[in-house]
Amino acid sequence: MGRLQKDIAVTAMLILLSGWSLAQRDPGVRGGIQNTGGGLQQQGIPIPHPPLISPHPVTGATVNHNERASFLEGILRAGQLEATCDTCNDVTDGSPVPGELDPQFPQIRTNSNGTGARHNADQCFVCHAQPQLGGSGGFIVPNPADPVPQHAENPQFRLVPHRFDRQNIVPSFEKQYGPIREVRFKYKPDGTRDGGVHQLWTVRGSTNDPTIPNCALTQPDFEAELRAGNLAFRIPLQMTGLGLIESIQDREILAQHDATAALRELLGIGGHPNRSGNDGTITRFGWKAQNKSITMFAGEAYNVEMGITNELFPTATEEDPDCNGPNKPLPNDVVRTDRDDHDNKAFDNPLHILPDWMQFQVMMRFTDGPAPDPNPSKSAQHGRTIFADIGCSLCHTPQMQTAPVMLSPVLQDRPVNLFSDLMVHHMGARLADDIIQGQAGPDEFRTTPLWGVGQRIFFFHDGRTADLLKAIRDHFSPATAKYPASEANAVVHRFNKMSPEEKQAILDFLRSL
């Protein structure tokens, strides 16, 4: 190689390297994935518990004794492993479950007959463990008690489908180190809209339950539906801070929205609330803001995700008698009002305590919002400014205020740094899942609250990426024959025009949340 050629090669290398150094990249899960959720668990450290709501920033009000006790009880219930009946778990009722999420954690079953014939999971925290219990979907160690150390992984890959030797086929979209996914079918075989969740797993083959030997349920043909493009994926959202979000009045949501109307119009951003068909108020939980309240979410998830019927959702999603056992009452997680019930619970479980689904909502209500990095970098601080300047905050509203008077003083009249307007927006064909929920159309999604995004692993409703940069860019979508253009297009265009340093600052800012 001649001298000139060498110089050219060196120069090219330098340019390439400088380009790399200038290229922006997602710094990844804040603190490192190994120091959060299942990453801690595989080091023998229990997954941290959800944080109790912090004292009121102005009045100093805290939860009272009963609220704290209910919060703790909720954690306990959300950690319990459900079997298919009261007497067929592999541990004595009230015993710690060996090898489960936290081997030290007392998992006490109460008055639930357990997992439904079809389900997506058999324990709340299976799908809510990143970066701590009650968080979003992450990885967990299939069996922490195994003498051979195991890596944390997607619990839908090995753990849940084969618990108690159940004979489930794992669909190809559940990857070992991929997102926890549940599926909705877009259309029914007759071509009409479906939109409902189709549970991944059945209890067929359970070796721990002698009452359902003839269960012959089969899973839907997920691969065929996948090939037909009929699947819409959803990943678990975090449960933290939901009590604060619920405490925001509709008038605050609408006022915040109105305040940005002129700027949004300039950038082609609309947005509208999803509303309850019952009382007309703004619904705000779930990927499409389809759920009215955390109570509604708790009851619905208990039945849809785990197949456990309750007062709020009293009908089983799968009623095959061969797979539900002869003694399984309906609903099976209820407020107990009986004194001497027929199956002797008065002797085995004399405590008439609240059902699981009610305790879940109390736990969520008093779980603090995700805490941002207390020492954000200069780049992250700069990113906060740019984030607002280019228009991200027109939808990702940094802060709202809770109602002036709440039943619990710790929740009232305090700021909520949620980074969401709680509205639904058209996101275009790239993100559209072709599912309609309430007034949220096939390409409309709630502005995902960004608090806690710094420690999430996967992004978007379908968990399509773990790269925050791609997540930003996937907000862009041109109009198609079926869908309008994404409302985020102008803002993404501004983002793309920024310098690499500015883009990096935004990524650093987001990972500081």
Next chain:
Amino acid sequence: MISELKLRQSATLVLFLASSAGVGAGQVSREFYRTFAVSPSESLSLQVGLLDGDLRIGYARDGEIAVAVAAQDPTRLDLETLASRLVIAQTGNNLEIWERPGTGSQNLNLTYTIDVPYRTEVHASVRRGKQTITGIMGPVSAETGIGDIEVSYISLRVAVTARTGNLNFEVVGGRIEARTGQGTISCQRAPQGISAETEDGDISLMIVGPSTATVKRGAGRIDAGGLRGTFVASTDAGHLHVKAVPHEDWHLSSMSGTIRVELPPTARCDVDAGTTSGDVFINRKDVERIGEDVRHVCQKINGGGKRIEVRTLSGNVIVT
């Protein structure tokens, strides 16, 4: 109790109450509030030694300890006086809080609230005052001279002693050791069971693993329901009542109290019940009593199963 010598030897950050003020901007408060950062990747060891006042220790969040001291009547809270007697010392993930001897805070009605991470081990001692410990992994050891102790939502073992005071436990994952000189003991949902002993007072157990319950003297009674393991219970003059499925053997005794055993209709067990001067009653339509001895019954119910041994000197025995 933490020794003063130990504190002197440790290279610690010593904080006096006088160095603190206020709970938030714009607020006038004489309440002490201070936070300490701790490593979230390690367990916290918390040792507390107080002379007078109520102590509340509870889970709030990882990575942080928050200590607050409040008086029922804030106008009487003399921070400077307190400063001379309260010491908070931190060494990494070890935190010690204690009151110097001879400086008790009578009449102030102080409440010490300590919010801690889940992975916290507690050793607490209070001379006079109520203790409440909740929501942590443990283990927990707590002792008090005069005052009640409430322990709830603890994952590991718990050891609690009071000279005079009621002891209350709810949802404890590890074994419980509970002793009180005078006071009641109640426990709900302890899968590893409890060893409960009171010199004089009632004992109530609900949904517990292998357990013992002892009332040493007086008319204190024992109530137990939802037993999961072996159960050994004895009273002096008090009554004894068990309502549960006999999953394991039971041994129930009383000097002069009546012992009542409630079993579900389907329960299988071997009943061996005897009284020296009282009567034994089998009040079940489905069980035909064998033998003529009114003071002793030894027979199988529903084909037999775990052994239920019942003994009382002058009380009655009732099996339903």
